[in-house]
Amino acid sequence: MTETKTKLVNPATTDAISVYGLPFFSSEKKYYRFSEKDLETVAKVNPFLETLAKNPAGGLLAFYSDTTSLKLHAKLFGILHMAHMTHVGQAGFDLYVGTKRANLSFFSSTNYNINLSEYEITLFSHPVKRRRLFVINLPLYAGVNSVELEIDDEASVEPAKDLFPKGRIVVYGTSITQGGCATRPGMAYPAIIARELGYEFINYGFSGSGKGEKEITELVASTKEATMFILDYEGNADENSILENTLAPFVSTIREKYPSVPILIISKIRMAKEMHFMDKLNHALKLARFQAGFVKKQNENGDNNIYFLNGKNLLIPLQHEATVDGIHPTDLGFYFMAKRIIKKILSIIEN
Amino acid sequence: MTETKTKLVNPATTDAISVYGLPFFSSEKKYYRFSEKDLETVAKVNPFLETLAKNPAGGLLAFYSDTTSLKLHAKLFGILHMAHMTHVGQAGFDLYVGTKRANLSFFSSTNYNINLSEYEITLFSHPVKRRRLFVINLPLYAGVNSVELEIDDEASVEPAKDLFPKGRIVVYGTSITQGGCATRPGMAYPAIIARELGYEFINYGFSGSGKGEKEITELVASTKEATMFILDYEGNADENSILENTLAPFVSTIREKYPSVPILIISKIRMAKEMHFMDKLNHALKLARFQAGFVKKQNENGDNNIYFLNGKNLLIPLQHEATVDGIHPTDLGFYFMAKRIIKKILSIIEN
Structure with a gap:
């Protein structure tokens, strides 16, 4: 040798x-x-x-x-x-x-x-x-x-200046957004989508800390050259009405910087405990309805570039099987999430 | 409380x-x-x-x-x-x-x-x-x-005496069979199949050590109450003609104990390196042909209860993406493997 x-x-x-x-x-x-x-x-x-x-x-x-x-x-x-x-x-x-x-x-x-x-x-x-x-x-x-x-x-x-010719997608969220628990970095759902579609992703997923605080949403909204925003933070904001209190200001903050780029709101994936505890399931369903309703209202008020994707469908048919701990997707969960989110992104941006 | x-x-x-x-x-x-x-x-x-x-x-x-x-x-x-x-x-x-x-x-x-x-x-x-x-x-x-x-x-x-009413499947193989690299024990492919179909699995997967040695194959073949055998050990036997030299004796040893239970031989899943190195791909293709040919010969010689499943198809469409290291499936890989192996088992045992 x-x-x-x-x-x-x-x-x-x-x-x-x-x-x-x-x-x-x-x-x-x-x-x-x-x-x-x-x-x-x-x-x-x-x-x-x-x-x-x-x-x-x-x-x-x-x-x-x-x-x-x-x-x-x-x-x-x-x-x-x-x-x-x-x-x-x-x-x-x-x-x-x-x-x-x-x-x-x-x-x-x-x-x-x-x-x-x-x-x-x-x-x-x-x-x-x-x-x-x-x-x-x-x-x-x-x-x-x-x-x-x-x-x-x-x-x-x-x-490789030509890697992501289509633009930049900014995603804000939780540990799941950050990539927990992919087996390797390339299997986090934003990474799969980036590779598949050719958009650069700015991953603002923060384990346990996606709580939509005003100062943080301002930093997120200030990201330069954004083609799209994805808000996927219900999992960290599902108590104490945090989601209900932060979502509208978050979207307003983005709209101040970006009056018309698409904003996609994704509700939480189904957690294992929601299969076994009715109160947890009902709470998750309520928060999904809140997000869907918020988007509908924005549409009615003239913002036609804001969209909702129901997270409860993202792991189907493996809702309970595609996580390592009932919360964090494995590569199996991330693959299914990415597939469904890709479909939604394409329907928003490229159709 | x-x-x-x-x-x-x-x-x-x-x-x-x-x-x-x-x-x-x-x-x-x-x-x-x-x-x-x-x-x-x-x-x-x-x-x-x-x-x-x-x-x-x-x-x-x-x-x-x-x-x-x-x-x-x-x-x-x-x-x-x-x-x-x-x-x-x-x-x-x-x-x-x-x-x-x-x-x-x-x-x-x-x-x-x-x-x-x-x-x-x-x-x-x-x-x-x-x-x-x-x-x-x-x-x-x-x-x-x-x-x-x-x-x-x-x-x-x-x-829970009624958990696995359908019988017992004995699987012999490599680290992949053992469950490397499932995120949790229930996601190893034998565990998924056991849960899905209702067969108890005896998992004789041994990391790096599925080499079909005579003494080990005798122990495997001696497993009591076997309904089916699966041999999935190419990955550890693909050098020095180990697979070629051990497969026929292994099957004979099983047939001495179990003259007619189904035996399923599975060739290796596609490894990442086989996408990038033609010699590795060709070697894998050759070993798959060897196993398919061996099964065909056994069928021609009157053993109609031995079957072949080509591992190269088990991860499709994610051949290169469903492993953590190019070798060991993640939960994503195991899910796809299990789905295809289940289909084959059903076609053998339950049709």
Whole structure:
């Protein structure tokens, strides 16, 4: 075996790697979901939200290269311990390879030593030198201090500027939106939809913390170049009338910035407990009716670009079987969710 | 809140809990897949296989009870560290509840502290006292020293002797058969099929170790009361002509014990690398042809109860997307596998 010379490419110090899903990366070079200035606001609203906002859920690296090998060097904030999610999903990366987005195919993931917060793993090795599109999804939960890509010394590297030609979809929500409990980052529902449809997703899913606070909704609504907004936060706002009190102001805030982009409101997927406790089911049905009614009223008041998708249908026929804990979808649940949400997006945007 | 008095029920010391999937449990009270005597043989063939045989993959506890709460006390052999599988799948339990097998519905799983080898978790709590069927799947990987079920002191407990009226299916295979990488034990493909069809599964899937050694195949073939055998071990036997050299003797060994029960041979699911490396794809295609040809020859020689199912079709349309690492199915992959294998089993056994 011949030893190939290699070089390290760091997305934070080169323009040769496109970084999607993290709007402030190009200016700040941090794998955060809000800007450093905005993180101060976020921390005041909810200190835990600052931690979550530093999780790079939805972030991805994309580039064209003719390298024959790719080793990933990851430095994470720390070690994670969730039992109901793989460590690959929590703190790992996965790689898709193809020649263009439409034919990207899953290649490998970082099956790393869970006791380490820094690791190196070869994600790709192929005897044929050929120009390929590489897409690497960032961890759904672990903060990332740095990523370096070790590739052939002679390899070309160009940014994949054409990965998401259709625009940018901003999604706000819960742990489910953030990607809990996908087995690997590419299987979170926003990631599946991005890959399938060609829209960049900005994933503002925050575990347990999607509560529609005014300051946060203003940051979400301020996302630049949005083609569509998706609000999927009932799961964190279903008590104390939080959803009822925040939904209208949230939509108004978006409408101030974006008078006419489509807004899609998705109610909560069916939780296992709702199959066994009538009061929980009735509460969920009531909140779904509230959201449907809100959208209907907006339509009647002249906003014809706001839509409702009933989350209770998203996991059918596997309502109770497609989660790991009765709440968080597995890859099975995310696949069904993505399929149904894709259909809705297409009916809204592309018809 | 009133404090309800509770009692501990231990499947190893009562007949009130049915234990399925572990043929020697009733006599030896160990959560092992082979008898203690047979484990000596196993250890001589492959020491690692002894460890794996002590993983209770496919084992489950089933009982009827009118308890309003159920807390599980688990003592495991140790702590597991696989990054590409949830700890709930590796070392956790999941609970299904219904009134009979046909309406079992996933209720909860043990989202435990991954740094502990002993844990207690409430799996069930319901205000309504009613007779229910409880089915608890055992961990796919962690050895289990003991399980105790803490239920209402006044609750009835009866074994679920009618859970699997249709018979017993013995499946031999790899890590995939064992259940890697289901997010929880009930999502391994043999567990899904057992629940769906009503056959008890004896899961002889052994990570990296399904190599068809003569001594092991004799133990597998000696399983009592088998209604069907499934051989799904290409993934561990695809080098050094192991599959080619062991398949015929394996089938002969089964036929000595069971001259006419159905035998289903399943070739390997499509692995991610086979989408990117022609030589790997060609090798897999060759081994599938070998297995199909072997079955055809057996049919021609008068054994009309041996069948072939091409694994390459089991994950369609998600060949590359339904695994966590290019090899091991996620719940998404297992769901598709189970659906196709169920169809085949029904066409063999029930038509």
